[in-house]
Amino acid sequence: MYKLIALDMDGTLFNSDKQITDRTKETLAQARALGVKIVLASGRPLAGLQPPLKELDLIHEGEYVLSFNGALIVDAKTGEAVSKCILKGSDYKKLFKLAQELGVHCQAFSPSRGLITNETSQYTEHEASINQIDINIINPLTDIADEEDIIKVMFIDPPEILDEAIAKLPAWIKEDFNVFKSAPFFLEITHKDVDKGAGLLHLADYLNIKQSETMACGDQGNDYTMIKAAGLGVAMENGIDKVKAIADYVTDTNDNDGVAKAIEKFVLNK
Template sequence: MYKIIALDMDGTLLNDEKVITDKTKNALIEARKKGVKVVLASGRPVDGLKRYLNELELVEDNEFVLSYNGCLVQKTKGEEIICEVGLTGKDLHYAYELSRQLGINIHAFSPTRGLITPKVSKYTEVEANINDIDIRVCDFNTIEEDEHIVKIMFIDEPEILDKAIASLPSEIYERYNVVKSTPYFLEIINKESGKGVGLKALADYLDIPSKEIIAVGDAGNDLDMIEFAGLGVAMGNATEKVKEIADYITGKNTEDGVLEVVEKFILND
């Protein structure tokens, strides 16, 4: 029997209106009644997940959430940290210089400052609106080298972002975990982090083997999580790379694909 189902949010649990359908919500509640832990695993900050945690009744003792692509794993109630792996201001300076060379927009997340950017752009506004958080404009050059940074993102129109990705130096992949989460977001996180790393940290904390875990996602930042889980599931709208490594391909996020997984592998098991 599976004991954890880890769910990506955008393009997976959420439909294109950023809503969890009632059918899926009810199925997840039934899964929890069977003793299965439902864990949201997202690139979003915790603040951008709170409304969904509340909606799914997951803000309770011994419930957990993976945010910032697994850089932060914590309890949903009391927010006790299980695992935290981040970056520094020195990493931000490196990425900022690279972004200027490539002519691409950038923003980052700081645990004390929130969503920070040297210049507000369209996709920083998208990030802020999705998560219902504020934007703080600041000069990245003024940030101390040892300041804690959670993650960094290159953000731009898909064609501009893809051109920049093609020009990235190999060094960046050697130094960081670089994953594309949407056509307009490229995420740069600690080399030792990722959704798979975060999910493993949680599994170790709960003493649950990977074979008893389901992970569902659609994009590049879900790959390591899907590979780690005993049952890795790709959404019908997932990238081809995600589908290639998945054990099972479910319906699209607009077709209650998560509901299909819950019914097939948990409720009807």
């Protein structure tokens, strides 16, 4: 019996219209009625997760969220951190300088300042919009203290520009940080010990749930570790090939109730 289901959002829980279908909501409610923990696992901050948490009635005591790809594991009701693994201002400055050398935009998330960047772009505005948060314009080199907490850094630009920059990344960045694409236009950079897989296992251990009792669904590169770590890793049919290759099961697309079908098959035994 699976006791914890971790769900990516964009491309997985959400369809292409950014909606959670009635079938998926009903399936998740049936799983919860059996005592299964439903955990949203996203690169978004907690503020950006509030609408789907409310829609799925998951803002209660004993409900948890993997936010910022597992950098922060928080209580869905109180926002209190169960686990925190983040960067520092000195990391942001180092990565900002690299972004300038590579010719790509750079932004970051701060626990105290929210979404921060030296200059906005369409993708910064997209991130602010989907998470319903403000953009704060700062100079990372002068306005950020070396010891200030930074949750994650992102290189952002159109795919053709971003991919060209990724091809030029120096070796040290992958030695010092965890680097992955969460969307064609987002390259995320976190603490080297942070990923959704590590977050899933940490939360399961915290809840005294065995790894074999966990299930995870996702579609993109930042879901790879979570799908690999889960007792049952489920990839969406619309997912990237790398994720589908290591999944235990490939379900239908996000536009055809893939999450609901996987839960019906493996949890509800329909």
